[in-house]
Amino acid sequence: MKTLYINGKYLSQAVTGVQRYAAGMVEAWDGLLAEGEIDPSTYRLRLLAPRTPRPLPRFRHIEIVQCGLGSRAWEQVELPLRSAGSVLFSPYGAAPLWKGRHLVTIHDAGASATPQQYSLSFRKYYSFAYSQLGKSCEAMFTVSEFSRQELHRCFGIPLQKISVIPPGCDHLTKVPSDPNVLDRAGLSPGKFVLGVSSQSPIKNFEGLVRAWKHLERTDFKLAIAGKENSRVFQGSGIAGDTAVVRLGYVSDGELRVLYENAAVFVYPSYYEGFGIPPLEAMTCGCPVVVANGSSLPEACGDAALYCDPANPEDIASKITSLLDDAKLAMELRTKGRSRGQMFTTRNTAMRLWTEIERHL
Secondary structure, three states: OEEEEEEOHHHHOOOOHHHHHHHHHHHHHHHHHHHOOOOOOOEEEEEEEOOOOOOOOOOOOOEEEEOOOOOHHHHHHHHHHHOOOOEEEEOOOOOOOOOOOEEEEOOOOHHHHOHHHOOHHHHHHHHHHHHHHHHHOOEEEEOOHHHHHHHHHHHOOOHHHEEEOOOOOOHHHHOOOOOHHHHHHOOOOOOEEEEEOOOOHHHOHHHHHHHHHHHOOOOOEEEEEOOOOHHHHHHHOOOOOOOEEEEEOOOHHHHHHHHHHOOEEEEOOOOOOOOHHHHHHHHOOOOEEEEOOOOHHHHHOOOOEEEOOOOHHHHHHHHHHHHHOHHHHHHHHHHHHHHHOOOOHHHHHHHHHHHHHOOO
């Protein structure tokens, strides 16, 4: 029997995009084993995870082996020792740097390309780590052609070693909606524009806030979901504007309802390895405005309106186009749903398994 070990450090961490990707792949592979799409008599999947007080998922066919603590030493020493002689898959860059027979997904080159997002120690470690992983791993996966080229440009990783497999973006369709968020926030269906806040300046939340000032639309509200950055509100001049609803953290069920009921979702990010939120919105039937750079045109295709993220007036103009043109908004809703169906977790897991199987 052929064994694939999986780096399960994500189970001990707070959930961000890369942890969601990791969890989605492992859960989908367990389903593929149950369906026989992955032959359980030929392949055994073992998830190596640090001991953690967090609840562990329950799988039908994937064994979870808990060992040690999720420190850098666990990642660099215990993980390769436990998987010695077998192939290890790491779903993101928290991975052993000198492991033989190692397959790894790196989502973007942000540690080098957008250094202002990260501390000096983070930048130095991951710039070194990604360069080393490019030398030591058998194969590398990433989420877009843009990221493939960036990994080559920033870290010298050979292009022939990197395969592009886009992520699944359909996870919100698997959680029940929580419509109470609309009543709590005083939002009416179809009468608000949705944005996602972030502490990172690269996400360009400030650009969205400044664009809203240009709109001067009293018939709509701007709803901001996610972790707040008070400095952005203070610098925008709308800190006390009752037309701006600051939702803070929202659950997946609440986020689904917000996407389903927003008039427009706006994502003017300066840098993305792929850009999952616009595809989440499309999958939920929300028309989307996104920035015209990095990976976003590759991810969104013809199913979005594109704006200059450095120009608040242009962002505002594109939002207005969708608020005032019902036909255009419906066209993007239709295109967006079709686009979203291209990026399912199951399809990503199948494509990734096909690549991994070659190394087993």
